[in-house]
Amino acid sequence: MSSSEFLPQTQTHTRARVGGWDLLGSEISVLFRRRRTWAMLAAVALIPTLLAVAVRLSSSTLDPGEGPPFLDRVSQNGLFVGFTAMVVAIPLFLPLTIGVVAGDTIAGEASLGTLRYLLVAPTGRVRLLLIKYAGAALFCLVATLTLTVSGALIGAALFPVGPVTLLSGDTISVTESLWRSLLVAAYVTVSLLGLSMIGLFISTLTDVPVGAMAATIVVSVVAQLLDVIPQLDWLHPWLFSHYWLGFADLLRQPLDLGSFGQNAIVQVCYVAVFGALAYSRFVTKDILS
Amino acid sequence: MKLVSRNSLGWLPALVVPAVVVAAVIAVPFQAGATVDLPSKTPEQVLALVNDSTVSAFSGTVEQSADLGLPSLDLSAGMSDSMSKALPESTDGAIPLGMTTALELLSGSHEFRLYVGGESQSRVQIKDHMAERDIVHNGSDVWLYDSSTNAAIHLSLDLEASAQAKSAELKSQLPTDLANPAELAEHFLDELDPSTTVSVGTDARIAGRNVYQLVFTPRTNETLKTDTLVASVSIAVDSATGLPLQVTVLAQGQTAPAVQVGFTAIDFAAPNAGLFDFTPPATATVTEQAMPSPTEGATGDQPGDHSPAADEVPVVTGAGWSTIVEVPAAAMPAEVTDNPLLDQLTTTVDGGRALTTSLVTVFLSNDGRVFTGAVPLAALQAAAE
Numbered sequence: 001m002s003s004s005e006f007l008p009q010t011q012t013h014t015r016a017r018v019g020g021w022d023l024l025g026s027e028i029s030v031l032f033r034r035r036r037t038w039a040m041l042a043a044v045a046l047i048p049t050l051l052a053v054a055v056r057l058s059s060s061t062l063d064p065g066e067g068p069p070f071l072d073r074v075s076q077n078g079l080f081v082g083f084t085a086m087v088v089a090i091p092l093f094l095p096l097t098i099g100v101v102a103g104d105t106i107a108g109e110a111s112l113g114t115l116r117y118l119l120v121a122p123t124g125r126v127r128l129l130l131i132k133y134a135g136a137a138l139f140c141l142v143a144t145l146t147l148t149v150s151g152a153l154i155g156a157a158l159f160p161v162g163p164v165t166l167l168s169g170d171t172i173s174v175t176e177s178l179w180r181s182l183l184v185a186a187y188v189t190v191s192l193l194g195l196s197m198i199g200l201f202i203s204t205l206t207d208v209p210v211g212a213m214a215a216t217i218v219v220s221v222v223a224q225l226l227d228v229i230p231q232l233d234w235l236h237p238w239l240f241s242h243y244w245l246g247f248a249d250l251l252r253q254p255l256d257l258g259s260f261g262q263n264a265i266v267q268v269c270y271v272a273v274f275g276a277l278a279y280s281r282f283v284t285k286d287i288l289s
Numbered sequence: 290m291k292l293v294s295r296n297s298l299g300w301l302p303a304l305v306v307p308a309v310v311v312a313a314v315i316a317v318p319f320q321a322g323a324t325v326d327l328p329s330k331t332p333e334q335v336l337a338l339v340n341d342s343t344v345s346a347f348s349g350t351v352e353q354s355a356d357l358g359l360p361s362l363d364l365s366a367g368m369s370d371s372m373s374k375a376l377p378e379s380t381d382g383a384i385p386l387g388m389t390t391a392l393e394l395l396s397g398s399h400e401f402r403l404y405v406g407g408e409s410q411s412r413v414q415i416k417d418h419m420a421e422r423d424i425v426h427n428g429s430d431v432w433l434y435d436s437s438t439n440a441a442i443h444l445s446l447d448l449e450a451s452a453q454a455k456s457a458e459l460k461s462q463l464p465t466d467l468a469n470p471a472e473l474a475e476h477f478l479d480e481l482d483p484s485t486t487v488s489v490g491t492d493a494r495i496a497g498r499n500v501y502q503l504v505f506t507p508r509t510n511e512t513l514k515t516d517t518l519v520a521s522v523s524i525a526v527d528s529a530t531g532l533p534l535q536v537t538v539l540a541q542g543q544t545a546p547a548v549q550v551g552f553t554a555i556d557f558a559a560p561n562a563g564l565f566d567f568t569p570p571a572t573a574t575v576t577e578q579a580m581p582s583p584t585e586g587a588t589g590d591q592p593g594d595h596s597p598a599a600d601e602v603p604v605v606t607g608a609g610w611s612t613i614v615e616v617p618a619a620a621m622p623a624e625v626t627d628n629p630l631l632d633q634l635t636t637t638v639d640g641g642r643a644l645t646t647s648l649v650t651v652f653l654s655n656d657g658r659v660f661t662g663a664v665p666l667a668a669l670q671a672a673a674e
Contacts, residue, residue, distance in 0.1 A: 064439040069419040072439070076572050087419065165570035167421040168414060169434035169441065238314065248419045254564065256402070258350070258554075269310050276306030284299040 020127050027135045031101070037139070040097045041146050047093060048085035048151035052078070056158045069248075078155025079164050079177050083251070085151045086144075086184060090191075090244050094143060095220035098192050101139045102199025103213030105132040106282065110207040116287045125282050133200050133275070140192040141185075148185040152178070170253040180250055187247040187260055194240035194270030195220055201278040204285065237262075240270045325492040325499045327528050332487040335501045335526055342531030346406050349496065349555035354398035356545045357646035395646075400553075404560040412564055427565040434569060441569035442576045484508050484609030490523060495534045496552040500525040507610040517541075517610035518648050518663045530557065540647035547648040606672055611664050613672045618657030640670055 031037055055062075055074045062072040069087050070080040106129075109115040118128060155161070164177035172180070199216035206212050223241040226232055236242050243263035249256040330338070402414040415422040420437035431444040490502035505522045518541050525535035535551025569575050604615040631653075635642040641654040643666055652660040652669035660669040 064437065073572070165436075165439075165572065167419075167436045169421075169423050169432075169436060169567065169570055169573070171568070171570055245419065249416075252402075252414065252416070252421060254561070269314070273307045273310050276302040280300045280303035284296045 020123075020131065023123060023127070024131045024134055027131050028138060031135050031139065032142075036100070040100065041143060044089065044093065044097065044143050044146050045150035047089050048081045048147060049154050051085055051088070052081045052151075052154045052158050073165070074155070075159060076162075077164060078157070078159030078161050079152060079174070079181070081155030081159075082148050082151025082181050083184070085147055086188060086247070087245065089147055090188065091224060092221075094140075094147075094188070094192060095195055096217055097143055098136070098140060098195050099199055099216035099220065100213050102136040102196045103203050103211075103216045104209045105136060105200050106203040107206050107209040107212040108203075110287075111209050119287060126279065129200070129204075129275075129278060129282055132203075133197065136196040136200060137189075137193055140196060141189045144185040144188045144192075148181050152181060166253045167248065167251050168253040172253070180255075183250050184247045187250060187263065188244075190260075190264055190267055191240075191244050191247075194267040194274075197271045197274040197278070198240070201274040201281065204278050204281045238266065238269075240266060242266065325494050327492045327499055327501060330489060330501060332489055332503060335489055335503050336487075338501070338528075338531040339526055339533060340531075344530045344532045344557060345408065346559035347532070347555060347557045348402070348404045348560040349552045351401040351403050351550060352398060352553050353394065353401065353548075353550045354546070355395050355548050356543070357395060357540075357547055357648055358543075404564050406560050406562060406565055410562075410565040412560075412567075423567070425565060425567040427567065430567075432567040432569065434567070434573070438574075439570070439572060440574045440576070442578055443569075444578050492528075493525060495525050496555045498534060498555065499528045500534055501528055502526075516664055516668055518650070518665065519610055525551065538648060543647045547646075607662070607664075611662065611668065613660055613662040613664060613669060615672065616659040616661075618659075621657065621659060638666065638670070640673060643669075 051071070052074065055071065061075065064072050066072060068084050070084045073080040074084060106115065109118060119125060161174060163171045163173055164180075165171050195216065198219055199212065202215045202219075203209070203212040220241060223239045224244075227236055227239050227242055243259055243266060246259035246263055249259040400416045402416065404412040404414075409426065409428050411424075411426045413424045415424075417437065420435075422436070423432070423434040425432040425434070429446045431446065433442040433444070434440070484507060486506045486508055488504045488506070490504045493500055493502060503524045503526060505524075507517050507519055507521075520539040520541045520543075522539075523535075523537045524533050525537075526532070527534050532555075534555065535549070537546045537551070538548040540547035603617070603620065605612060606615065607613045631642075635644045635651075635653065638652070641652060643653070644651040645666055649661060649663055650666050650669055652666060652673065654660065654673045658673065660672055662669060
């Protein structure tokens with residue numbers, strides 16, 4: 001970036017000496033002011049909308065067990081839209097958006113030539129990494145909440161709403177089902193934290209954000225491929241994608257938090273390992289742009 | 290020079306953190322399997338411990354795995370949808386908990402949640418991928434519910450004719466006995482006879498509890514002519530409560546357990562009574578069934594203890610470990626004999642078709658009779674003649 005003789009319009013660099021919280025606030029506001037972020041959230045909200053509209057317009061009723069899980073229940077109870085949308089979005093769509101956000105973190109600044117201005121301020125590279133990761137993690141939460149809330153709204157708008165039948169056959173009230181929806185959103189958010197850190201690490205390796213984004217998405221697809229190869233079953237519990245669909249345990253009666261815990265442990269391992277790799281790479285990196 | 294040292298320090302976390310994480314991942318299961326030293330007991334004392342067990346209410350997670358050398362039949366996994374389509378699916382929802390369940394339990398691993406609230410209250414939840422099958426027993430009511438088909442079956446047990454026996458019979462036909470280590474252990478203890486050596490193995494830790502291991506080994510006795518595929522059966526007994534927590538069956542010439550059912554977590558507090566009060570969801574298809582038809586048992590390869598018509602009574606020959614059960618042609622349900630899966634599973638042998646596993650052999654003779662036992666195929670063929 002040759003034009004960097006003059007201070008360019010940096011993404012995060014608005015004030016020279018700012019505290020960590022200010023920098024975090026500015027990072028978040030930049031992230032959520034981007035048109036790309038809004039477009040991705042809109043696309044996430046489109047998943048339950050499409051599902052609900054398709055079921056509403058279709059005259060044929062589904063047999064139980066046909067299509068994605070819970071789809072046959074949607075026409076009887078709109079609250080299932082969110083659950084079905086979550087199952088549909090987890091394997092590809094959510095990792096895709098996470099890949100874009102996390103892959104852009106460092107490489108995006110580097111490609112814009114703003115990275116070294118960020119580091120001119122005594123922010124410190126560690127703090128910058130933490131702030132970038134916090135922004136990506138917040139996006140995970142916002143994306144899953146967008147899916148859950150838009151699913152509940154479109155479901156309530158198009159279909160009757162009533163007590164929800166859990167996988168165990170027991171029925172819970174609407175209020176409790178909303179709680180469980182939020183729990184599912186929390187589960188999925190936690191599920192994506194490991195991938196976010198992998199994306200951040202990949203982002204420190206390159207100055208080409210598109211490359212980091214694509215690599216992160218490829219990693220998530222490869223992990224899911226490995227997860228279905230029976231010869232690698234010893235590896236499966238340690239793949240970050242292994243428990244992605246385990247939120248079904250939150251839809252059983254009594255509530256089973258076992259897989260929530262296992263999932264959290266696996267994600268913490270990935271955050272620790274790739275956080276350390278990202279730290280080492282970023283601290284030792286020669287920042288040229 | 291300074292730069293180099295900063296750089297090499299910078300790379301330190303990249304080496305240390307992954308090493309620590311990997312070490313923890315490896316070390317934690319080791320810790321769980323740390324040696325346990327309980328006061329030594331004779332097999333009789335451990336059996337007495339089981340007999341004196343007063344545990345009547347508990348809840349826990351059970352893991353069941355089978356490695357019988359069969360092709361994977363995990364019908365609940367998304368990968369084998371086509372196989373599950375190959376099964377004749379009847380609309381009344383009677384299949385999901387019958388034949389399919391039985392076949393499924395023979396391969397791969399499954400997780401159950403088990404709730405027992407005394408003699409007449411129990412609930413088994415078979416955890417499937419994005420689905421669940423429930424078996425709820427509460428007094429004279431038994432509910433079977435399958436969330437993937439949203440179908441419920443209600444069975445009313447006949448209380449007049451000895452409710453206990455009936456419920457025991459029903460349980461023997463449902464996968465409950467495969468899911469409940471306590472019942473499995475009792476079954477083996479009843480089978481105990483002079484053909485078996487009983488010993489106490491190494492103490493271990495299962496589901497966070499210290500356990501004694503009762504090991505039953507078939508006697509390789511020339512005079513008894515024992516000829517079995519079973520290498521040993523071990524039952525892990527909780528040292529504090531006497532409740533059997535795990536059953537492991539080893540097959541001849543195979544190091545991995547052929548069948549293993551055991552708790553991975555157990556809680557001796559009485560489960561919430563509301564769990565046994567099952568009301569089917571308003572949208573479910575409910576089928577009322579007086580009693581399950583006797584031949585529809587999920588455990589078709591076990592000696593049936595029901596009393597059907599004379600030409601349907603299974604014939605038991607041999608004794609001890611080399612027992613062979615012969616099921617007459619009339620007793621075989623069409624659901625089993627017409628099943629397309631049968632052709633995939635069995636191979637053509639002299640005089641019929643056979644399914645050989647590391648633990649159990651099934652021989653379907655050409656005249657429609659079915660022989661089964663934990664014996665080599667040759668023994669079944671000999672019995673058929």
